Amino acid sequence: MSVVYNFCAGPAMLPAPVMAKAQQEFLNWQGTGSSVMELSHRSGIYIEMAKQAEADLRELMLIPDNYKVLFCHGGGRGQFSAVPLNLLPAGKSADYIISGSWSKSAASEAKKFGDINVIDITKTGENTTVQEPSSWPLNPNAAYVHYCPNETVNGIEINEVPETNGVPLVADMSSTILSHEIDVTKFALIYAGAQKNIGPSGLTIVIVREDLLGQAQAATPCIMNYKTAADNDSMYNTPPTYAWYLAGLVFQWLKEQGGVSAIEQVNKAKAELLYRVIDESDFYQNHIAPEYRSKMNVPFWLSDDSLNGQFLQEAEEQGLTALKGHRSVGGMRASIYNAMPLAGVIALTEFMKKFEKRVC
Ligand code: PMP
Numbered sequence: 001m002s003v004v005y006n007f008c009a010g011p012a013m014l015p016a017p018v019m020a021k022a023q024q025e026f027l028n029w030q031g032t033g034s035s036v037m038e039l040s041h042r043s044g045i046y047i048e049m050a051k052q053a054e055a056d057l058r059e060l061m062l063i064p065d066n067y068k069v070l071f072c073h074g075g076g077r078g079q080f081s082a083v084p085l086n087l088l089p090a091g092k093s094a095d096y097i098i099s100g101s102w103s104k105s106a107a108s109e110a111k112k113f114g115d116i117n118v119i120d121i122t123k124t125g126e127n128t129t130v131q132e133p134s135s136w137p138l139n140p141n142a143a144y145v146h147y148c149p150n151e152t153v154n155g156i157e158i159n160e161v162p163e164t165n166g167v168p169l170v171a172d173m174s175s176t177i178l179s180h181e182i183d184v185t186k187f188a189l190i191y192a193g194a195q196k197n198i199g200p201s202g203l204t205i206v207i208v209r210e211d212l213l214g215q216a217q218a219a220t221p222c223i224m225n226y227k228t229a230a231d232n233d234s235m236y237n238t239p240p241t242y243a244w245y246l247a248g249l250v251f252q253w254l255k256e257q258g259g260v261s262a263i264e265q266v267n268k269a270k271a272e273l274l275y276r277v278i279d280e281s282d283f284y285q286n287h288i289a290p291e292y293r294s295k296m297n298v299p300f301w302l303s304d305d306s307l308n309g310q311f312l313q314e315a316e317e318q319g320l321t322a323l324k325g326h327r328s329v330g331g332m333r334a335s336i337y338n339a340m341p342l343a344g345v346i347a348l349t350e351f352m353k354k355f356e357k358r359v360c
Contacts, residue, residue: 005344008322009152009297009335010175011195018249018339037242041235050239053248060251060260063184063207070206070226071234071244076102076174076193078204078224080109083146083170083189085220087212088114092143095167097121099130099158100151101328106172110146113217117142128154129289133162144168144188150176150294152196153326155286155333157294161186168212175296177205178254179338180264188212196296197337199247202240254338263338270336270345271295277349283356301331307359308332318351320344 006013029036030045039046054069063069072078083106088094093115096107099122110116117139121131138145145164150157152175161183162169168188177192184190189208195201206226213227222228228236257263275293278284278300286293286300302311308324311332315323325331336345 002319004319004321005340005347006321007334009333011201012335012337013339014199015250015253015339018246018253021249022246036245041238041241046241049248050244053244053251056248056251056255060178060254061184066210067184068208068210068230070208070229071239072204072206072229073223073240075201075204076172079191079206080106082224084110084113085224086216086226087168088143089215093117093139095119095138095142095145097136097145097147099148100154100156102151102153102172103148106146106148127289128156128287129292130156130158133158133160136162138164138167140165140167142167144170146170148172150296152297153328155288155294155297155299156292158292178260179267179296181260194243194247199250200243203243203247266342267295270340270342271298273345273349274298274334274336277352281356283360284352296337297333297335299325299329299331299333311355314355315351320348320351
């Protein structure tokens with residue numbers, strides 16, 4: 001089969017060398033005669049691998065020692081519940097910044113667990129844009145501020161980290177983690193479903209400052225309690241062992257690429273190329289204000305919607321798959337996470353230019 005570039009928003013493509021290594025080790029991992037997924041999470045050899053994966057993530061993101069890294073179940077949505085359960089005590093409220101559909105979902109789930117102050121920062125006009133962080137009307141007494149730096153569906157990315165003046169900042173980084181350098185110390189808690197830049201679905205990473213542990217609401221299920229997870233090295237219950245292993249391979253791969261700063265440059269080049277081709281054409285459009293355009297998820301629309309089906313079919317024939325836009329916004333969406341090589345975006349843009357020429 002000729003090369004396929006998979007633009008799915010998640011589960012997304014994984015680096016080819018990672019998949020090849022996993023395949024090679026599939027039936028006999030490290031000479032055990034078993035697949036890694038058949039081994040106990042309590043076995044020495046598994047624990048060693050699990051610790052190495054955490055150490056590699058810490059190195060990649062420069063995570064300080066006063067932060068715990070938790071390997072959890074439940075995906076991003078699991079954290080929509082876990083965050084308020086762990087961080088929102090009775091009598092306090094939390095600020096939820098709305099910049100698109102995922103932050104909206106996070107806020108509506110959080111409302112089940114406490115007093116939520118919703119702050120909608122979206123502005124619609126000719127271009128969709130958001131209020132800049134310094135103008136957000138934050139409550140100085142909030143238990144925490146929650147926001148989503150990269151909205152996977154809407155294609156909105158907020159690059160500036162908001163200044164919360166000591167109020168713990170919580171970020172849903174599901175679709176942006178490891179795509180560019182960040183200063184972890186500016187955040188109290190970062191979470192991310194794995195299925196975009198980390199590994200397969202089924203694993204969720206939580207990076208949480210230690211002083212925030214131990215304040216969970218009484219009814220918090222044990223498997224959602226960060227302190228329980230931290231006290232048990234993320235093995236209070238059986239973790240998603242195979243996903244953890246694959247995430248470890250992805251971290252090693254990323255280190256081999258030169259780490260986050262190196263992949264950030266590739267990601268910039270990919271996004272710039274794709275947006276340039278969109279902007280230079282009258283046939284393709286993206287309606288997000290340039291300073292808030294996502295470098296991971298690029299929605300675009302054809303000027304004639306009736307050509308969507310033909311565009312998708314011909315793209316698929318060229319090995320350019322999963323470009324259909326999210327059902328709530330329509331059009332197309334190219335998700336170009338770390339594992340998407342520049343060659344994939346070049347192939348997409350060449351196809352887009354040819355398609356436009358042919359149909360216009
Ligand atoms: N937050 C963001 C930013 C996402 O992109 C997604 C999934 N696409 C989620 C949360 C929900 O993640 P999950 O499906 O793992 O619950």
